[in-house]
Amino acid sequence: MNNNVIYGINGPVVTVKDTDSFEMMEMVHVGEQNLVGEVIGITDRLTTIQVYEETTGLKPGDPVTGTGAPMNVLLGPGIIDNIFDGIERPLKAIEEQSGAFISRGASVSSLDTERYWAVTMKVAVGDRLEGGQIYATLPETPIIEHRLMLHPDLSGVVREVKPDGEYKIFDTIAVIEDDFGERHELQLCQQWPIRTARPVKQRLTPSIPLITGQRVMDTFFPIAKGGTAAIPGGFGTGKTMNQHQLAKWCDADIIIYVGCGERGNEMSQVLDEFSELIDPKSNRPMTDRTVLIANTSNMPVAAREASIYTGITLAEYYRDMGYHVAMMADSTSRWAEALREISGRLEEMPAEEGFPAYLPSRLAEFYERGGRAEVLSGGEGSVSLIGAVSPQGSDFSEPVTQNTKRFTRVFWALDKSLAYARHYPAINWINSYSEYFNDLDPWFKKNLGEEFVEYRNRTSALLQEENSLMEIVKLIGSDVLPDNQKLVIETARVIRVGLLQQNAFHAEDTYVPLEKQKLMMKVILHLHAKAKEVVAREIPISKVIELGLFDKLTKMKYDIPNNRLDMFDDYLAEIDEKLGALLQ
Structure with missing residues (x-):
């Protein structure tokens, strides 16, 4: 007879009175339908449980049963290409069992227990295994190899090994003996409490x-x-x-x-x-x-x-x-x-x-x-x-x-x-x-050249400068700005529209390799530097804008395919030619 029964219910929070059967963070089953819950508070009088399912229909006096383990998930092959709810219940399997809506207390194994996996063993009898080491592998999907690892808290000597072949997730494929002489069966899966971080070396x-x-x-x-x-x-x-x-x-x-x-x-x-x-x-x-x-x-x-x-x-x-x-x-x-x-x-x-x-x-x-x-x-x-x-x-x-x-x-x-x-x-x-700049810049310099970081810094500085200038423009309009400041605003527009804006639905623009990102900055900064020379000669900026180069650069993200980066050389040559003509 279970003496642990519901005393009070407040939405997803359920209390049990006068019990010392449960531990903090223990996973429990609540009510006749075995709803999943977790102990979140214990006093000498009341144990408080949060229930991870709809509590409609629960009533005082319904049983509460402990599992003796914390809230955990099943880890093994079959996780990838799956859809779970918040407590690792597979939604596809639940749909087959109970239709479009999850029925309360639906007890479906997180992973498919009937599916066979092609296991390749990586250990032999007599090998010593430490926690976290791999004892077998299997293809989980065509591109992901699932590596079966010894539970981090275990270590010992391998005493039995099954041959390579097809196994279900709860089949025993090896047995190890720990330092205390206790034997542990190794399966294709393990459990882990969700609130505990897994250890690393x-x-x-x-x-x-x-x-x-x-x-x-x-x-x-x-x-x-x-x-x-x-x-x-x-x-x-x-x-x-x-x-x-x-x-x-x-x-x-x-x-x-x-x-x-x-x-x-x-x-x-x-x-x-x-x-x-x-x-x-x-x-x-x-x-x-x-x-x-x-x-x-x-x-x-x-x-x-x-x-x-x-x-x-x-x-x-x-x-x-x-x-x-x-x-x-x-x-x-x-x-x-x-x-x-x-x-x-x-x-x-x-x-x-x-x-x-x-x-x-x-x-x-x-x-x-x-x-x-x-x-x-x-x-x-x-x-x-x-x-x-x-x-x-x-x-x-x-x-x-x-x-x-x-x-x-x-x-x-x-x-x-x-x-x-x-x-x-x-x-x-x-x-x-x-x-992350300090951590990542050495990588960028090594793989993309010193100039990548320099281009980024110069481009960012132009955007910052434009931000300051726009405060003035809002107050008194852009006509009063000198040409070199108008040039900053014009270049920053190209950076914003041509570089920062990206079209997720365009085949060439949805993903852009780093090399192309670098060359886009290079071309924009080259245009800015050349135009600056022209403006310094007191040639009106309107003459530079009339050439259409700024507008052309806003579209280069579409016009230059990701596999034709040589086309940037044509852009650089065109900038030199057209602005060079103005300087003569």
């Missing part, structure tokens, strides 16, 4: 860029592999669109996309797009290296809070195999709102704008799990974290944006006025920043 400095093919990100505000970035922006500024572009084009091996509290139609658009997309690196469907965690706004609020941790745990698992993983969290504001709602139900003392006082530490906990590292299996892997933030009314001074700023090193500030002017990506080049 050594953290490495973030010295390699995550190349995205988006000019404003790669050139002006780069992020490192293993870096952390925030994309804050109000409604309609393109947060989700930017994350889609990053997911499609960034040079990570594996993408984990967490839709946390977003609209259902947005998530279905992601699913449709990703299933149709062909990965440019492998010419295979994008889903072959993508995991989607869909936790839409109509799903239970507590599962939103778990979805971020589920996503980062899956990311760390693939990092430990030696892959570079990029995780998109869209959006951390909805996650913070879930924290606020549960905190309110628990009657905790609210801090700024009603968010709980522990909001900063939870955000820090999440972003700290990113990074590039030497992993236990011997290789190198990374988890890059890119979190969207949705401040109400585009107010960047609200708590979630401000606290996220403290823990991320790249800030891609989306601007409402740019988005409404159809300038995409709507990243404001004045308010955004990257703190």
